[in-house]
Amino acid sequence: MSLEDHRRGFAAAMAVLIAEFSAYLDREGSDPVADSVATGRGTLWLSPEELAGMAGEMLGILRSRLGNQPSPERKPYLLSAILFPVGSPAHAQQGAPAMPEMLR
Numbered sequence: 001m002s003l004e005d006h007r008r009g010f011a012a013a014m015a016v017l018i019a020e021f022s023a024y025l026d027r028e029g030s031d032p033v034a035d036s037v038a039t040g041r042g043t044l045w046l047s048p049e050e051l052a053g054m055a056g057e058m059l060g061i062l063r064s065r066l067g068n069q070p071s072p073e074r075k076p077y078l079l080s081a082i083l084f085p086v087g088s089p090a091h092a093q094q095g096a097p098a099m100p101e102m103l104r
Helices: 003-026 048-063 089-094
Strands: none
Touching: none
């Protein structure tokens, strides 16, 4: 894929995510607090080895729950992860907090 293809793909993914979230908010009885809705943005400083290790850990956590079947006590949750390097180190220092609030 070209850089422009990635740009268009990302924009399409964000549009779908916005539509999904709007549909959730429009449902009768939606309660973001009770449903543990969480968003966050932050900067992580990672070496290539740390990034690979973190990705492996996250995949392990997700894989351990992929086999969950619907049941009366379970709701389906949409999880969307976005990970990409940000600008220069100065940009990262002045930009987002070091760790998303939801992860503290």
